[in-house]
Amino acid sequence: MATKSTTAETARASAEPGTLTLVCVLAWAVPGAAHIWLGRRQKGIVFLVVLSLMFAIGLMLEGRIFPFEFAEPLVALAAIADLGMGVPWMLARMMGGGAGIVTAPTFEYGNTFLIVAGLLNCLVVLDAFDIAMGRK
Amino acid sequence: MTSHFALLALFALLVSIVFAVLMRDDPRQQLRTAGALFAGFLATAIVLGWLMYPLPL
Numbered sequence: 001m002a003t004k005s006t007t008a009e010t011a012r013a014s015a016e017p018g019t020l021t022l023v024c025v026l027a028w029a030v031p032g033a034a035h036i037w038l039g040r041r042q043k044g045i046v047f048l049v050v051l052s053l054m055f056a057i058g059l060m061l062e063g064r065i066f067p068f069e070f071a072e073p074l075v076a077l078a079a080i081a082d083l084g085m086g087v088p089w090m091l092a093r094m095m096g097g098g099a100g101i102v103t104a105p106t107f108e109y110g111n112t113f114l115i116v117a118g119l120l121n122c123l124v125v126l127d128a129f130d131i132a133m134g135r136k
Numbered sequence: 137m138t139s140h141f142a143l144l145a146l147f148a149l150l151v152s153i154v155f156a157v158l159m160r161d162d163p164r165q166q167l168r169t170a171g172a173l174f175a176g177f178l179a180t181a182i183v184l185g186w187l188m189y190p191l192p193l
Contacts, residue, residue: 042163050153051154116151124154
């Protein structure tokens with residue numbers, strides 16, 4: 001278990017530009033992974049479980065992973081929010097998931113779960129960045 | 137599962153957990169904050185639902 005001093009040392013060591021970039025990419029790609037790497041194991045595990053669960057529920061509820069259609073601003077914004085989930089988003093797209101069934105009664109709920117999971121992971125990335133900078 | 141309230145409650149629970157863990161460091165405080173946020177989300181949804189009840193669709 002990481003003590004406060006070892007966590008602070010990890011944070012100081014990671015406050016270099018290259019490492020900061022790596023922290024942000026890792027935090028985006030796998031929700032919670034950067035927190036685990038930075039010694040915040042409990043937080044990282046919670047983010048990993050909860051955000052992955054939200055994304056999976058969104059797919060199960062027939063939500064749609066929106067395409068990048070910049071002619072439709074709202075669709076493009078939803079696509080950017082979905083992209084926030086990182087690797088789970090890539091896997092879902094590669095496996096043909098998230099097609100979305102508009103007629104399903106849970107379609108909008110599914111979209112909400114998918115979009116909010118991506119946006120929350122963006123907050124997790126910012127939190128990991130702050131930890132790496134030694135601000136938290 | 138197609139119950140609107142169950143989906144709302146599930147969504148509120150998951151979002152509350154993430155916010156609480158982001159905001160607090162101590163597990164006990166995280167639990168308390170998550171509970172308060174969850175209760176707030178549910179209460180707000182119920183109050184807004186009743187306020188919108190008279191509005192025509």
